[in-house]
Amino acid sequence: MTPYDRAHAAMDADPENEALRLAVYDRLADAELFLLLEHEPDADNDIIPQVFETEEGDFVLAFDLEERLAAFGEGPAPYAALPGRVIAQHLAGENIGLGINLGVADSAMLLPPEALEWLTHTLTHTPVAAEARPLGFDAPALPPAVLALLLPAFTAKFDQLAGLASHALLGGVTYEGGRRGHVLAFLGTPEPARAGIAKAMHEALTFSGLEAGELDVTFLSEEDPAAQVLLEKALVLHLPEVEEDTAQHVHVGPGMDPDKPPVLR
Incomplete structure (x- = not known):
C-alpha cells in the first residue's frame, strides 16, 4: 500500500x-x-x-x-x-x-x-519567522490525544526528509519573558534545507486536525548546549537515513525537471 x-x-x-x-x-x-x-x-x-x-x-x-x-x-x-x-x-x-x-x-x-x-x-500558508531567547527546556507537556494526532503527521513528513537531519527533538520550552510552548528541534540540518523543513512541519501541524495548534521549529548542531539538554529531556524522533540505491537511481519523469518546469494547458 x-x-x-x-x-x-x-x-x-x-x-x-x-x-x-x-x-x-x-x-x-x-x-x-x-x-x-x-x-x-x-x-x-x-x-x-x-x-x-x-x-x-x-x-x-x-x-x-x-x-x-x-x-x-x-x-x-x-x-x-x-x-x-x-x-x-x-x-x-x-x-x-x-x-x-x-x-x-x-x-x-x-x-x-x-x-x-x-x-x-x-x-x-507559511510559517512566521521569529526570534526568542529560550531560558529552559522540559519534556513535552502534551496530552496523549494530542500526541496521537501530531506524531503520525510528523512521521509522514519525515519520510521525505531522509538525510536532512539526524533526528528531531520534541520538547517543552520556556522563553525570556515567561512565554511557554513547545519546540521541534532538528539536529544537523544544512542551511539550504531549513526553510523547506519548517514549511513541511507547518503543514504537518495544519493537517494534523489540531485546532489553534502552535509549534516552534528550530535547527541546532549536535554540539549545541541546547541540543544536549533536549536530548536528555525531549521526545526523540528519528528520521530515515538515505538509501544509497535510491540516491544513485533517481528517475526524473516528465514535468519533474526543476530547470524545465511544466506548463499545464
Whole structure:
C-alpha cells in the first residue's frame, strides 16, 4: 500500500474523524502523482491533461503508482509525474476536479474543484519567522490525544526528509519573558534545507486536525548546549537515513525537471 492508500483506508474506517480526512489531503499533496495526458509533452515541456466530462463536472485523472495508470489505460499511456500540490495549484480556479486511482484501487476518490481550491489555499500558508531567547527546556507537556494526532503527521513528513537531519527533538520550552510552548528541534540540518523543513512541519501541524495548534521549529548542531539538554529531556524522533540505491537511481519523469518546469494547458 502507498502512504495515500493507508491514509484513505484509515479515513474509510472512521469517516467522521476530521484528522483522518485531513491526512488524506496531506498525503496527496506530498505524493508524486502520474497525471494522464492527452499526448506526450512537447518540446516546450507543455503538458495537456486529458479531461473527462462527467455528470458531476470535468475531471482530470492521476494515479499514485505508474502501474495503476497503466492498468487504467490497459497499457502504456502518456503521463507527467508531478507532486499532488503542483497539480492542485494548476487546477485551482479552472473548475476542473481531480480523480485519484479511479477504477484501479480501493483508494479511488474524486476531488471536486472546490476541494482543490481549499487545498491550494491551505498549502500557501507559511510559517512566521521569529526570534526568542529560550531560558529552559522540559519534556513535552502534551496530552496523549494530542500526541496521537501530531506524531503520525510528523512521521509522514519525515519520510521525505531522509538525510536532512539526524533526528528531531520534541520538547517543552520556556522563553525570556515567561512565554511557554513547545519546540521541534532538528539536529544537523544544512542551511539550504531549513526553510523547506519548517514549511513541511507547518503543514504537518495544519493537517494534523489540531485546532489553534502552535509549534516552534528550530535547527541546532549536535554540539549545541541546547541540543544536549533536549536530548536528555525531549521526545526523540528519528528520521530515515538515505538509501544509497535510491540516491544513485533517481528517475526524473516528465514535468519533474526543476530547470524545465511544466506548463499545464
